[in-house]
Amino acid sequence: MDLSTLQIPVQKTTDSQLANVDFSNLPFGKVNTDHMFICTFKDGSWQDPKVVPYQAISLDPSAKVFHYGQTIFEGMKAYKDSKGGVWLFRPEENQKRLNISAKRLAIPEVPKDIFMEGLKTLVETDHEWIPRTEGSSLYIRPFIFASGRGFHASPADEYTFIIACSPSGSYFAGKVGVRIEETYSRAANGGVGYAKAGGNYAGQFYPTQLAVADGYQQVIWTDDNAHEYIEEAGAMNIFVRIGDTLLTSPTSDRILDGVTRKSILKLAEAENIPTEVRKISVQELLEAQKNGALKEMFGSGTAAVISPISSFGYKGQRYELPQLEESYAAHFKKRITDIQYNRAEDPFDWRYPVK
Amino acid sequence: MDLSTLQIPVQKTTDSQLANVDFSNLPFGKVNTDHMFICTFKDGSWQDPKVVPYQAISLDPSAKVFHYGQTIFEGMKAYKDSKGGVWLFRPEENQKRLNISAKRLAIPEVPKDIFMEGLKTLVETDHEWIPRTEGSSLYIRPFIFASGRGFHASPADEYTFIIACSPSGSYFAGKVGVRIEETYSRAANGGVGYAKAGGNYAGQFYPTQLAVADGYQQVIWTDDNAHEYIEEAGAMNIFVRIGDTLLTSPTSDRILDGVTRKSILKLAEAENIPTEVRKISVQELLEAQKNGALKEMFGSGTAAVISPISSFGYKGQRYELPQLEESYAAHFKKRITDIQYNRAEDPFDWRYPVK
Numbered sequence: 274m275d276l277s278t279l280q281i282p283v284q285k286t287t288d289s290q291l292a293n294v295d296f297s298n299l300p301f302g303k304v305n306t307d308h309m310f311i312c313t314f315k316d317g318s319w320q321d322p323k324v325v326p327y328q329a330i331s332l333d334p335s336a337k338v339f340h341y342g343q344t345i346f347e348g349m350k351a352y353k354d355s356k357g358g359v360w361l362f363r364p365e366e367n368q369k370r371l372n373i374s375a376k377r378l379a380i381p382e383v384p385k386d387i388f389m390e391g392l393k394t395l396v397e398t399d400h401e402w403i404p405r406t407e408g409s410s411l412y413i414r415p416f417i418f419a420s421g422r423g424f425h426a427s428p429a430d431e432y433t434f435i436i437a438c439s440p441s442g443s444y445f446a447g448k449v450g451v452r453i454e455e456t457y458s459r460a461a462n463g464g465v466g467y468a469k470a471g472g473n474y475a476g477q478f479y480p481t482q483l484a485v486a487d488g489y490q491q492v493i494w495t496d497d498n499a500h501e502y503i504e505e506a507g508a509m510n511i512f513v514r515i516g517d518t519l520l521t522s523p524t525s526d527r528i529l530d531g532v533t534r535k536s537i538l539k540l541a542e543a544e545n546i547p548t549e550v551r552k553i554s555v556q557e558l559l560e561a562q563k564n565g566a567l568k569e570m571f572g573s574g575t576a577a578v579i580s581p582i583s584s585f586g587y588k589g590q591r592y593e594l595p596q597l598e599e600s601y602a603a604h605f606k607k608r609i610t611d612i613q614y615n616r617a618e619d620p621f622d623w624r625y626p627v628k
Numbered sequence: 629m630d631l632s633t634l635q636i637p638v639q640k641t642t643d644s645q646l647a648n649v650d651f652s653n654l655p656f657g658k659v660n661t662d663h664m665f666i667c668t669f670k671d672g673s674w675q676d677p678k679v680v681p682y683q684a685i686s687l688d689p690s691a692k693v694f695h696y697g698q699t700i701f702e703g704m705k706a707y708k709d710s711k712g713g714v715w716l717f718r719p720e721e722n723q724k725r726l727n728i729s730a731k732r733l734a735i736p737e738v739p740k741d742i743f744m745e746g747l748k749t750l751v752e753t754d755h756e757w758i759p760r761t762e763g764s765s766l767y768i769r770p771f772i773f774a775s776g777r778g779f780h781a782s783p784a785d786e787y788t789f790i791i792a793c794s795p796s797g798s799y800f801a802g803k804v805g806v807r808i809e810e811t812y813s814r815a816a817n818g819g820v821g822y823a824k825a826g827g828n829y830a831g832q833f834y835p836t837q838l839a840v841a842d843g844y845q846q847v848i849w850t851d852d853n854a855h856e857y858i859e860e861a862g863a864m865n866i867f868v869r870i871g872d873t874l875l876t877s878p879t880s881d882r883i884l885d886g887v888t889r890k891s892i893l894k895l896a897e898a899e900n901i902p903t904e905v906r907k908i909s910v911q912e913l914l915e916a917q918k919n920g921a922l923k924e925m926f927g928s929g930t931a932a933v934i935s936p937i938s939s940f941g942y943k944g945q946r947y948e949l950p951q952l953e954e955s956y957a958a959h960f961k962k963r964i965t966d967i968q969y970n971r972a973e974d975p976f977d978w979r980y981p982v983k
Contacts, residue, residue: 302690302779309689329686330694334664334792335657339685339773342697342826343833348779379833414779418694419830424657424703424769424794426863426931428833437689439779454818461816461852463809465831471697472827475774476820478698478734478783497816498853508781576781 279322279386281310281394286326296404299442301576302412306399310391310436313420314381319434322387324395327437335422337429343419344471345374348575351396351411351438351627353403354615359627361413362575362613364392366532371415374468379428380417387434388415395436396627404440410613412441412576418471444508444576451493451506451570452484452586453555458497459507459527466527477507489586491572495555496527502552509572509580510534514601515561516568518547533573537605539621546601555587562592569594571602579606634677634741636665636749641681651759654797656931657767661754665746665791668775669736674789677742679750682792690777692784698774699826700729703930706751706766706793706982708758709970714982716768717930717968719747721887726770729823734783735772742789743770750791751982759795765968767796767931773826799863799931806848806861806925807839807941808910813852814862814882821882832862844941846927850910851882857907864927864935865889869956870916871923873902888928892960894976901956910942917947924949926957934961 286307294304305327312322338344347367352360368389372382396403396413403411415436421429457480460466465473477492484492491506504522505511510531513520519541524530541548561567570582581602584593597603611617612624641662649659660682667677693699702722707715723744727737751758751768758766770791776784812835815821820828832847839847846861859877860866865886868875874896879885896903916922925937936957939948952958966972967979 303777305688305690327689330689330691331684331686333660334682334685334790335660335769335794338693338826339699339771339790340701340769340826341829341833342699343830344694344697346695377834378830379837412779414690414695416694422658424767424792424796424931425799426829426832428837435689435694437779439690441779444780456818458816458818461813461819463811463813463852463855464816465827470827470830471693471695472820472825472830474696474781475698475733475825475827477781478696479732482734482783497818500818576779 279390281322281324281390283324283394283398284326285398291401294440296406296409296440299404299409299440301441301444302439304439306402306438306440308395308398310395312387312391312434314432314434315430319381319383319387322391324398330433332420333422335424337419337421337423340424341419341426342472342475343378343380343429344416345371345378345380346414346416346469346471347371349413349415350575350613351403351413352613353405358615359396359400359403360613360615361396361625361627363532363536363623364389364625367415370469370530374470375417377465377468378470380419380432383417383434392436393627395438399438400628402438402440409440409442412439414439445490445580448583449491449572449580450489450584450586451491451582452487452489453493453503454480454495455500455588459494459504461497461527463526467524467529469529474507481507487586493585502554503558504528506572509574509577511570511572512537513553513558513570514568515566518549519601520549520551520553522553523550531574533575533578533609536609536623537573540605540608543620559587567594569597569600569602578610634745636677636679636745638679638749638753639681646756649795651761651764651795654759654764654795656796656799657794659794661757661793661795663750663753665750667742667746667789669787669789670785674736674738674742677746679753685788687775688777690779692774692776692778695779696774696781697827697830698733698735698784699771700726700733700735701769701771701824701826702726704768704770705930705968706758706768707968708760713970714751714755714758715968715970716751716980716982718887718891718978719744719980722770725824725885729825730772732820732823733825735774735787738772738789746791748982750793754793755983757793757795764795764797767794769794800845800935803938804846804927804935805844805939805941806846806937807842807844808848808858809835809850810855810943814849814859816852816882818881822879822884824884829862836862842941848940857909858913859883861927864929864932866925866927867892868908868913868925869923870921873904874956875904875906875908877908878905886929888930888933888964891964891978892928895960895963898975914942922949924952924955924957933965
C-alpha cells in the first residue's frame with residue numbers, strides 16, 4: 274500500500290437517515306450517522322480500509338472481544354464553522370494515543386495514514402451530520418476490538434478498526450457533582466489506566482452507580498494504595514483552582530493523557546496563569562475548601578469539554594463550591610471552543626481542516 | 629417465568645460438524661460444538677433462554693462491549709466417564725461467581741435456574757462432543773456482554789448471555805515456566821481483579837508477551853504497590869510447596885477465588901497435608917529456593933487443571949525447580965480428575981450429573 278497516496282474507497286448509503294434526526298434535541302452518542310470507516314487486521318497487516326454504510330457487525334461468539342475485553346477507543350469531535358468549514362481538533366494526538374493504547378493491550382498499531390485518511394474521508398462523507406447548534410458537535414469514536422476467535426486467554430489474530438460518528442449534545446445534563454472515592458479504584462500502578470482500554474470503563478460503572486445513587490454524577494478516582502491523592506474522573510481529567518493557581522495531577526501509568534487537559538495547560542501557560550502539575554492530596558483539597566482558597570474545580574475531556582464541578586463529596590459529607598463570576602472553567606471553555614469552531618485565532622495550530 | 633419448571637427450548641442444527649473434528653488432536657478452545665445457549669436481558673429482565681445452532685452474533689457498532697469492555701465470563705468443563713455418564717464439576721460455584729462478577733461490572737445478575745438449566749440443556753444436546761481421550765474434555769464458556777447501544781460511558785441497557793462449548797486438549801503444551809512480575813500489574817486494590825472481567829485478561833497480554841519473548845509461558849502477578857508478594861498467574865491460581873507445607877495466597881479483591889484452588893485446599897485438609905493460606909513474599913520464595921526448602925510450585929485452574937511449574941524467573945535470573953517423584957501437583961491432579969471423570973469416590977459431592 275503506497276502510504277502517501279492512500280485513497281479510501283467510499284460506498285455510499287442509498288438510505289440516508291439524516292432527515293429523521295432532530296438536531297435541536299440531540300442526546301450524547303445515541304444517534305449514528307449514515308456511514309462508518311472500517312479496516313481489518315488479518316494475516317499480519319491492516320487491510321481493506323473503506324467507508325461503508327453504517328451497519329451491524331457479525332462476529333463469532335468466540336471472538337476475543339467478548340471474553341477478554343481486548344478493545345481500545347478514542348474520542349474526538351468535528352466542528353462546523355459559520356461558513357461551513359469542517360474542523361477537527363488535534364486529531365494527531367488521538368492517533369498517537371490510540372497506538373499507545375494498542376501497544377499496552379497487545380493490539381497491532383494502526384498506520385498513521387490509515388487513521389488520518391479514514392477519519393477525514395468519513396467526516397467528509399458525513400459532513401452534513403455535523404450539528405450547527407451551539408454546544409453540539411459531531412462526536413467521533415474510533416475503536417479497535419479483537420475479532421479473532423478462540424477461548425485461549427491470549428491476544429487475537431484478527432482485529433477490527435472502526436470509526437463511527439454521532440451528532441451529539443452535551444455529555445452531562447445539568448450540574449456535575451463528584452464523589453472522591455475511598456473504597457474502589459480505577460487503575461493499578463503498572464496497569465492499563467493510561468490507556469483508553471475498554472476494561473477501564475467497565476470497572477468504573479458499579480462504583481459510579483453507587484455515587485449516582487447518592488446524588489453525584491461522577492467519581493473522582495484516587496490512588497489505589499491509600500486513596501490519598503486525587504487522580505482523574507474516568508470520563509474527564511480533573512483541574513483544581515486554589516487561589517489563582519490552576520492545579521492538575523501529573524499523567525502517569527494510572528492517568529489518561531487527555532488532549533483537552535494538555536490544551537488547557539498550554540493556554541494557561543501562554544496567558545501566564547500560574548499552573549502546577551503535581552499530586553493533589555484529598556487533605557489539601559479539604560483544607561483549601563475550609564479556608565476558602567478552593568475557588569473552583571472542573572473536569573476536562575473531549576466528550577465533556579470543560580465541565581464545572583458544583584460540589585464534591587467525601588466521607589459522607591458534601592462540599593459546595595462557589596459560583597464564580599469569572600471562572601477559569603468558563604474562560605478556558607470559551608478559549609478552546611472558539612478555536613474548535615474557528616471563531617478565534619489558533620496560535621498553536623490545533624485546528625485541523627477537513628473541508 | 630416459573631423457575632421450578634424452567635424448560636429450555638432446543639432448536640437443533642441440521643448441519644452437524646461433529647464428523648469433521650479430529651478428536652485425537654484437539655487444540656484448546658478453537659473448535660466449537662454444534663449448539664450454544666443464548667439468553668437476552670432487555671426491558672429489565674433476562675428473557676427468551678434457548679439452545680440454538682452455533683451461530684454468528686450481529687451487533688450494532690455502538691454496542692457497549694466494543695467500547696467499555698463490559699463483559700464477564702466463566703470457565704467450566706464437562707467430562708464423560710467410561711460408561712457414558714456426563715458430569716460437571718461444582719457448577720454452582722461458577723454460577724455464583726458469574727453473578728459476583730456481574731455485580732462488580734454493573735451487569736444484571738442471571739437467575740440461577742436460567743444458568744443451570746441452560747448449561748445442562750446445552751451439554752445434553754452436545755454430549756456427543758465430549759472427548760473421551762485422556763486429558764481432553766469439553767471446555768464450557770459461559771459469558772455475558774453488553775449488547776446495548778451508545779457511546780455514553782455508562783452501563784448498557786441490554787446484555788447477551790451465551791454458553792458455548794469447545795472440545796479441548798491441554799491448555800499448556802509442554803513445560804510451564806513463569807516470570808515473577810516486577811513492573812506491570814494485573815489488578816488494583818478496590819479494582820476488579822477478583823471478577824472474571826474481560827479487561828483483566830486484555831491487560832495481561834502485553835506483559836505476558838514480554839515474558840514469552842524471554843522464554844516463559846505465564847506471568848506471576850505481584851501486588852501493584854511494591855511487587856513484593858505473589859498473587860496469581862492470570863489463568864491460574866498459584867500454589868507453592870515449602871518443605872511439606874502447601875501455601876497459596878488468600879483471595880482478595882485482587883485475586884480470583886478459583887474453584888480448583890479451593891478444591892485442592894479442601895482435599896489437602898482432608899488428607900492432613902499442612903496448608904497455609906497467607907501472603908507469600910517473593911523474598912520468602914527466593915530464600916526457600918536457595919536453601920532447598922522450595923519443593924515445587926504449580927498453577928490451578930479449570931482450563932489449566934493443575935500445571936506443574938518447571939522454573940521461575942525473577943530479576944533476569946531463572947530458577948529451576950526440582951522434578952519430584954511424588955509431587956503434590958501430580959497427587960492433586962489425579963485426585964481431582966479422578967473425581968471429575970467418575971473414577972473415584974466423591975466425598976464432597978462435587979460431581980454434578982448431566983445425564
